[in-house]
Amino acid sequence: MIFLSNEVVVFLFIEAVLLLLMSIAFVNTLGILRRWDFGSTSSLQYKLEKRAYLVVLIILFTLGFKVLQLPFFSFTIDKLSAIVPGAMCGAGVITANEYGPLLMSLKVVILFLTGVWLILNDEDLRAKEYPYFKAKFWFFTIIFLFVVIESILDVLYLANISILSPVACCSTIYGAVGGSELPFDLDVTRLLVLFYLLYGLAVITALYRYALISLLSNVLFLYVSYYAVVYFFGTYVYELPTHKCPFCMLQKEYFYVGYLIWGTLFLGTFFGTAGAVLKTIMQKEVHFTYRYSVWFNTIFVLLCSLYVVVFYIRNGVFL
């Protein structure tokens, strides 16, 4: 029945088209990886080189649209909340069955890998003798495997959402009733201190380009930011101290600000961590990622803080 929701049909159709194209690329990749010899002048090598153009073209296209599919997926989930009983926003729908949270995290992981691949490809094409040629194709096979799992989960998840049995609403999941659910026994004040400290650390490590520490601090920053947004900054977005939800802010009532908040957080931490990953793959420093990391993390932190400041100026109290 859920298959007959329009957004879901469109979403699955696009996923299927992209998967089909990626399969074509994948089959060609295997051939290239098996018999590639850059020094050879045989006609086979010549043919493979032509084929590589096709593969790169397809990968660029599919991964590009995969990036667009994630916000569209959140939008689809959000729309479903009008159909699934009990759900007020995406939070309830995504936890409607056990595949949901898994699928969501997998999508974020794939988005991360996609970003790394795109940078890798760019660096490869800019260099004269394609130094990362094999690396990027190996990397693609990994992405492809993830995407296959993702597609299976897509179908399993969407097919198993029941429109009869009610799901929980976000205030139940994120504990407006019953105490806070913060990790490490943190309270909100300490969480905020940690949030700003980690932001400082991420900026400093990025400025001085410490790849490994930057990776660590950004991973921690991502983790803490998630809780900070859900349990503190979100309440200012909603202007309601009991409303704790990562999904509601994606809705029109809050001017879709969720896409901006989560988008900048992802981009900031992505560029912060991508530096170290790229360094291992390419054995070479990529500098611009750190700069972007600082920019996006700063936009994210400013945006969140601005909500609190504006609320304070307007109302004279904190929530």
Next chain:
Amino acid sequence: MPNNAFVNFLFLLIYRHRVKHSAIFIISTLIVTLFSSVMLLSNALQKEITSTLSAQPDLIVQKIRSGKAVDTPMEWADGFGEIRGVKSALPRVFGRYFYEPNGYYFTIVGIDPFDTQATEALERLLKGLDVKAFLSQDSMIIGSGVKTFLEQYRYLEHYDFRPPHGGRERVAIFDSFPPESNIVSNDMVIMEIDLAKRILGIDEEMSTDIILTVPNELERDNVMVKLILQHYDIRVIQRDEIAKAYKNLFNYKGGLFLLLYIIVLVTFVLILYQRYSMISSTDRREIGILRAVGWSIKDVIKLKVMESLFVALFAFGLGLLIAYIYVFFFDAPLLGALFFGHGNLPGDLQLGRSIDLGMFSMLFLFFIVPFIAAVLVPVWKIAVVDPVEAMK
């Protein structure tokens, strides 16, 4: 970034191949128009219904006997009103009165002009009613659909209803509602409550159902339990449930169309693939020359992809525009009937103009992704043509 010369060349090329592109452009535009108008229409209707439903009562209580809803005793309302959390409990009287010759019906609504009205919509409709004149004789206020219908049969002053117990009730036409309130009042006939009961055949101390206002959303489930504890033979309908049922129905209709549409889209993509796969000798020579003057395979691919992308985007834009005008300026003739149905007195429907970001991105992805997917392989095939062989 493509520089000016590149863009210039791109347009020159598109202009040169305008015959080849125009066929694809026209079909693409048609396909986008068809799809967008169905989606826009379904979305607009859903919005319309949601806004109508928000004027509906929170809970409706019906008495059930042997699985069917029967008339509900009016005195129950007093008991319901005492439940904590219930702001008001009002009995309603309404029903369908069939006009046998052609199967149309009027919705008769009984009101007590001195009391608060059951819904805000009714309250608004009846604002400024001259109660004294209204009650001086048996009279009714009719919706514009009913008015047109009665005028057609020359009932200009009054209409003779036939109650189920026999005889006839002559009711004067007091006033009619303006057509702006059509979605609520098109087939409505409003009259005094006792008169309505006589015409509908409802006993003196009975009502059609009882509606409850429960302002606190979280309280509604509790109230439902208490209602059932008071009377076991009732059915309680929540407004949210009705809204979800409607949503499901619309999604169902839209989805059914979508599944059929996907077949069309796949066929179109196959045609596109075939069309772009045919490499003519002029194409070959063109690419050969480009390669010979120093273009790399990458550049040629870029050029060719941009060419298709331009056609696709332009077709998408035009198709969406046509759909928008068709749905919101012309109120979707023909297609509207598919969703709306013609169960009863035909009414004009004014759709609220709206297209949101999510809708737009859905339409965009649904068309652009298959389109570009279809041209990727052909584009590559052209681009890797051997320049020496091409120019022979």
